[in-house]
Amino acid sequence: MLFQTPEFIAFLIITLVLYYKLPAARSCLLALADLLFYLAAGLNGLLLLAAVSAVSYYLSIKLGSRHARVFLTLALLLNIANLLFFKYIVFFLNNIVKIPGLEFLEIPGALLNIIQPLGISFYTFQLIAYLVDIYRKKCEPARSLLHFWLFVSFFANVVAGPIMRGNELIPQLESLASIRFSGASLRLGLAYFTLGLCKKILLADYLTVYVDQFFVQGSSLATIQAWIAAYLFTFQIYYDFSAYSEMAMGIACLFGINLKLNFATPYLSSNPSEFWRRWHITLSNWIRDYLYIPLGGSRRGELRRYLNLFAAMSISGLWHGAAWTFVVWGMYHGVLLILHNIYKKIRLVQRMAINAGSILNAISILITFHLVCIGWVFFRAPNLNTALHMVYHMLNPLNMTIDRASMKYLAIIAMLFSLHIVEFYLRQNYDYLSALWRKYFPAPLRALAYALILLLLITFSTYQPNSFIYFKF
């Protein structure tokens, strides 16, 4: 059930009304809502999620025992095996049968028909974080299976995050009965939800059409077209995924629950490290805490640090999808992070005091933005050859000719970047602007504006609602 569909809105309203009408039954009600929401995607996926959750819960209880390490290993193996099987088995087998001498192997038809359960990458990472945190005693186990189920399957974030930690979400879920209806939460929740809807319906869905048109002919694109394709996808994926994340935050807010912010206008980052602190923040933090640091982080020398960075980002790439294009995308970002770290080190060694003035900062932002755009080509291209063709042409500016049609696209891209800056300003000044809005615009006028926004969103929504890009992962 996609957040922008009328059936989801109906589902949300009914759940909210019951939630605030029956405070004592909130846990059960929300658990049922989560179940129905996930069931809409198919019974098999729900059964799998329920089974993995139940087993993980019982193993997590055992993490306080003498054999904690064994139980942790078992629980991690279960979750990783679940993810590997449903998401990567065909990818692995496809690569195995390409190995010389193994071409005779055939992939069983049943495996080819495996349907990847919705949100498996996200709930697996959330479960792993929970199990490790309990083992490390950073988090208290959930009080009951019911609360644990709420933690794993909360319909706002089960499909595509934000990836929450046990100590962030479980205490909130265990005290649902004490949450009181708050006008501020309602306003903030609706603001986030509407912002997400606007991004998805008015921007991402319309960009999809153009991005698909460009990438379908990716292997024959010239320099300027390849750049346009990359720029457009850069904004499509941002407006699509941040839309989902903001809608998730908004929905949670309506229930009085706080989810973590996943995006902080990432294209205004001035270096690759900052980009990852502002793009898909909960995943970046997860990679740092459960992959990069356990691999040794920066504790074992420079070379090992770079290797760890590279490995962590490559795995992050593979997490996104079972294809080499995603792995290369992850490796590319690993290289960018390493280069940025080396650059920082050189500056430190040579004691270069470069003043990060506004012009230099703007140049840094532009460079980082373009480096990120190049990375997105690998993420979106149908195969590596197409991606390499596009990147090759993008890096050949001598061949660039800008025609009238390209100018039109470049103007659209400039507008999209401006919207990103506007978003940054709105985020920075939300409280101030919100107070102004309520102070200077009387209630009937505000209501009229909300009604017009709703009308605009419905009018421009597509008949067949487009799924979110990250639902595939």
Place this chain on the structure above:
Amino acid sequence: MAKGFIKATSTIVIVCFMMYMLVLQLALPYWANLNFAYQYRIKYDFIVNETVNLDVILEQIAAQIKREKLQDYLIVLGDSVAYSGPGPSSQSLAYYMEDIARQRGWPDLRVYNLAMPAMQTGDIYTMLLKLERHGISSDHLIFNLIYAGFAERNPDPSIVFWLQNDLKELDPDTYQAVLPQLESNNYKKSERLQLKVHNYIVSHLNIYRYRYLLRKDLEKRYYQACNIPLPDDSLGDAGIWTEKPGLNKMLQQQEYAKGFSAKSFDMSEKNPQILFLNKIIARQKNKQTIIFLAGINDVLLREKVRQPGYMQNLKLIDHYLAGKNVSYVNLQGRIDDSRFSDHVHLTAKGYQELSKILLDRYVNSRGLDYMDNRNNGLAENI
């Protein structure tokens, strides 16, 4: 105190918002401009994704009929031939029929072309039920059939292509009778709850029902403000068939080839085509009904249409319809191949000629006396 104030204004916002939504719900049908969804024929993209939108058009047509106190209007149903594909709406049946009538001194003829590409006989029957529900008369009806419609369905095409759920609601017995055929074409008898809720909302909330019209209105204003010509509503290339080199190859494909099958037709009610035709004809008793069988381009498909089996099947159709209380026109061989845009669809000139044929038949089958009385003898000129 501040808290109380915020709470009070929040309540005002919610109440005002609900009022505005109520106003939209009530006002949108009166604001809507039918031309954005229907202009000489239904806009294809209005229906293709959500067939529930058909009710919006019927509702608006019913309102127009009532508003303009129309007594005599003609309903056209059928598939892409009656729809007049692949050309634009300004070269379609309703446009030409009204235009020719106007030229011949009959300015108030109104033709509502409610055909849709791929519309099957089951859809035509269901449309008649829907028309009745909306209070639109089918007293004067023209619809088309194609030869392929009588051929054995194995299992496609579905005998009800667009309006399965409407048939389920409006005539459950007939629906049950053809359900196996529908199911063999991937129709799901029981919709998922999610889809049911979706369909319920989009068919009851006017902001959803009229969103296409709103969007088209805004688009038109945008085009006008920017001096951009409005996009053409053709479904494809309406040029002459001889200029389409890939056509022959396309017609070799199984989905087209079986449409010229020489295998003898089953003309009993075991054939769902006959089942629905009988039902349509029974419903149209004492009404004026013209059925035309679309002709096949007999230069392009000479070998196919000259097969003895094919010719025998045509005779079976002729015989079947000749015995019914309808006016029947078999167009096979009546329109020159230079007026075809492919094997069955026509060019602008072809649809113009078809319009003349149908208009002549319409006037003749209504009887000159009636026309003399209504239009002071103008019909004699038609």
